[in-house]
Amino acid sequence: MLLRSHRKRNFRLMAMIRMPPTWVMRIFDGVYSHRSPPVLGLRRTHQYLTSIRSSSSSSSNGSTATTTAGDYLRQTDEELMNQCEMDTFKSSGPGGQHRNKRESAVRLKHLPTGIIAQAVEDRSQHRNRSAALSRLRTLLALKVRNPIVLDGYKPPLELLQILPAKSTIRGSEAGSQIGPNNPKFAMGMQALLDLLSTVEGSVSTAAKILGLSTGALSRLILSDDSLRAAVNDLRTSKGMRPLK
């Protein structure tokens, strides 16, 4: 239940909710908002790594060369955490009963990929850890690419689920379309980005494979800010115009 609600709070997802007018932002965030990333007095906490490693029969030894983003995303929170180094605010002084201070920022570094996710806005470190973890999932989906073999390619279910109903290859087993507010969206996004990078950023080629018009796939890409940014990065790197 905690995780569910945290996925809801996931910032990528929050961004999809209608942005409140600026005056609301000003009331809640203040004039000098704390929006800039925090300066972390870094303190490395290996404790999490070691405690879980020693007690779990985790399969994530990271030794295989073929780990894909999808593999990372399919892991449980605990398994994913197992691959991370966690930094928290360094608290100076004796701490504990001596102090009334919130030092709740959390920064996670995913060791196999070097991807960093952090969360600072919640009052509890526990929650910031969950938020950082769910951000990490989004970032893994966006940043870790695995080329696919186009010959005989069949889009995975996660990808079919984020396609609009009018896709001709989308069967009824895919259920109703999953939007960016659903935690499963990250998995579909990851598969879509793998496909797009394999076809060198060509939206029309990918659209054909997915049984969609180029316009319909573009609309899907543009519906999520982080997906759009990732696709445009990819296109720019291939010398193509970004989607608008």
Next chain:
Amino acid sequence: MSRLRLPLLSSASTTLRRRRSPRSSYSSGAVITSSSASHHTPPLKLQSPLFLRPLSHSASPSALLSFRRWAESLARSSAADLTFDGGPSSSELIREISWLLQDATSQDGDTFLLRTDLEDLYRLWRQRIEERRPFQYIVGCQHWRDLVLAVSEGVLIPRPETEEIVNLAARVEGLQDGMWADLGTGSGAIAIAIARMLGENGKVVATDLSEMAVEVAQFNVGRYKLENKVEIRQGSWFEPLQDLQGKLSGLVSNPPYIPSSHIHGLQAEVGRHEPSLALDGGENGTDHLLRLCEGSISSLKPGGFFAFETNGDKQSEQIVDFMTTQWSNSFHDIKIEADFAGIKRFVTGFRR
């Protein structure tokens, strides 16, 4: 990437958080389960935490924005006076203003509904700055692990360091269906978090000497609907546990551990506002810790687990020393565990 970091403190996120909290029916008064029949004082009136009060006031956006500006400027102009004893910095205070507004308001179209009147917000923020009243007492709650716990004057505000004690307990195998005890439970934080991860037959007895703590803990237990899993008893350390001698599977405690001579120099939020009953651990700070170590010999069953929070480093070593020399026949696997800041904060072990 930068966008991913942007904390959106819109009312939407507030609503989400609120929905996740258990519904509270603020019952007319917490029931005090007292171990000694001599306690017949009527239930104390616990002020409802701000975020649970009804939305019975309203304010225009501009009025709220003026409040925000005033509160920020007060925070900025006073921060220098606050930080000298380890108090909050101005950016921390500004974050607190956001949290205060999250707890106090709910957006409804172009107006804001408030859980207290605007004047009260001004009064509360002045108390925060001028009297150094802890933020958590101002809003009446503390976010701790995945819980939102009611707190109020007279009860220690649970510390982030203490969250780890629950993880230590969670790691122990085979005791999930036993009887656990949280001695000196305060707001009930540890007891509630442990109760939520115990098995179907697992139970927690939570005790405190302070009547206020007993009331607040009972309220929090009720809010998380754990009345059947957590039993609150009032009394000193092991005195309310007479019936559980040798029966406990687990014993956890965060007893007062600050050496008496340090109480005066504490950050004002702590020293001036939190109960000294919850902080003062006697001359070396170890008075209560040693009582707990000794008492756990007779109350834990063989194989039972204990975890105590300490003042850190030296104090942990002292306790371990004591246990390994004086009571080596009674315990095994005695260990020190660090908190998130790397301070040797906890002593754990098992009854032989």
